[in-house]
Amino acid sequence: xxxxxxxxxxxxxxxxxxxxxxxxxxxxxxxxxxxxxxxxxxxxxxxxxxxxxxxxxxxxxxxxxxxxxxxxxxxxxxxxxxxxxxxxxxxxxxxxxxxxxxxxxxxxxxxxx
Amino acid sequence: xxxxxxxxxxxxxxxxxxxxxxxxxxxxxxxxxxxxxxxxxxxxxxxxxxxxxxxxxxxxxxxxxxxxxxxxxxxxxxxxxxxxxxxxxxxxxxxxxxxxxxxxxxxxxxxxx
Numbered sequence: 001x002x003x004x005x006x007x008x009x010x011x012x013x014x015x016x017x018x019x020x021x022x023x024x025x026x027x028x029x030x031x032x033x034x035x036x037x038x039x040x041x042x043x044x045x046x047x048x049x050x051x052x053x054x055x056x057x058x059x060x061x062x063x064x065x066x067x068x069x070x071x072x073x074x075x076x077x078x079x080x081x082x083x084x085x086x087x088x089x090x091x092x093x094x095x096x097x098x099x100x101x102x103x104x105x106x107x108x109x110x111x112x113x
Numbered sequence: 114x115x116x117x118x119x120x121x122x123x124x125x126x127x128x129x130x131x132x133x134x135x136x137x138x139x140x141x142x143x144x145x146x147x148x149x150x151x152x153x154x155x156x157x158x159x160x161x162x163x164x165x166x167x168x169x170x171x172x173x174x175x176x177x178x179x180x181x182x183x184x185x186x187x188x189x190x191x192x193x194x195x196x197x198x199x200x201x202x203x204x205x206x207x208x209x210x211x212x213x214x215x216x217x218x219x220x221x222x223x224x225x226x
Contacts, residue, residue, distance in 0.1 A: 030211045042117075042203055042217035043156075050212055088155065094211055101207075101215060103148075105155035 004032070004089040004104035012110040019076040021107040023089030024069075030092045032065055032072045037086045037106070046074075046087075079111045116140070119204050119218035126225050132191040134221050136204030142216075143209035145187035146171075147179065150201040150220075162187055163209055194225045 007022045023032065031050045035043040049056045049065045049072065056063045062075040076083055086106040093100040120135035138145065146161040148171075158171030160179040168179050176198060180188040187206075191198055204218040 033214060035217075040201075040220070040222070042219045043205075043215075044217070045214040048212065048214055090215075092211070101146075102158070103156035105153065 004091050004102060006087070006089055006104045006107040008107060009105070010108045010110070012112065013079060014112050015079060015081055017079055017111075019079050019083070019109055019111070021074045021087055021089075021109070023072045023074070023104060025072075025089075025091045026070065027091075027093060029067075030094060032063075033090045033092065033101070034061075034063060034072075034074050035088045035090060035103075037088065039085070043088065076109075079109075081111050081113045083109060083111050085109060117204055117206055117216050117218040119202075119221050121221050122219060124221055124223045126191075126194050126223065128195060128225055130191075130194050130225075132194045132223070132225075134189040134191075134202055134204075134223070136187045136189070136206075136218055137185055138187075138206040138216070139185065140206060140216065141184070142206035143184075144207045144215075145181065146205045146207075146215070147177075147187065147189045148203045148205065149173070150203055156203065159189065196225050199223060199225045 004023050004025045033048045034046045037043045047058050049063050060077045065072045086108050088106045090103045117138045126132050147159045148156040150156050157173050162168045162181040178190045202221045205215040207215040
């Protein structure tokens with residue numbers, strides 16, 4: 001079952017603009033993670049935000065988490081053509097040996113030069 | 114540099130064949146996972162393992178089995194491949210702890226004809 005749902009499904013912007021992607025989820029989580037996937041490749045971890053954190057930064061990435069609304073956003077500032085990729089949110093509901101990292105369907109970001 | 118390696122990037126098999134997808138990680142991670150990725154459906158968890166010889170069903174285990182005889186290796190087995198198993202298969206690994214990221218292999222694009 002899908003836990004995280006990204007919005008929008010696709011986003012096209014010009015180089016230099018900011019890109020914002022949103023993720024909504026349904027149940028309580030330990031953390032929320034964002035991953036990037038270049039076309040036809042594996043996923044690469046970008047950033048993890050814990051359930052008791054509200055905002056986190058890493059380079060040009062800014063992630064927010066609102067547990068009351070069960071939502072998160074990923075902001076990429078000053079986008080570059082190389083940022084073109086699919087972006088996935090993943091919610092971690094793990095407990096003990098019961099692993100549960102559930103991915104959404106992704107947002108396809110296209111950054112035009 | 115951490116690494117998850119999948120044995121093949123592309124694979125073409127015939128309907129009814131037994132198919133083995135191999136995954137090896139060099140990070141001494143306890144957890145290993147198999148996902149499949151299909152357009153419009155995102156990543157769906159097939160099986161995961163948190164220890165040698167241990168396996169747990171994910172969201173879509175039907176038609177698949179797994180084997181984990183050594184900590185570093187996790188195999189996905191399609192007992193009798195069918196055309197609806199044509200997909201991108203992604204292996205990942207992580208530590209057995211909360212608030213940790215997953216590391217992915219490069220993916221195997223399997224076509225069953």
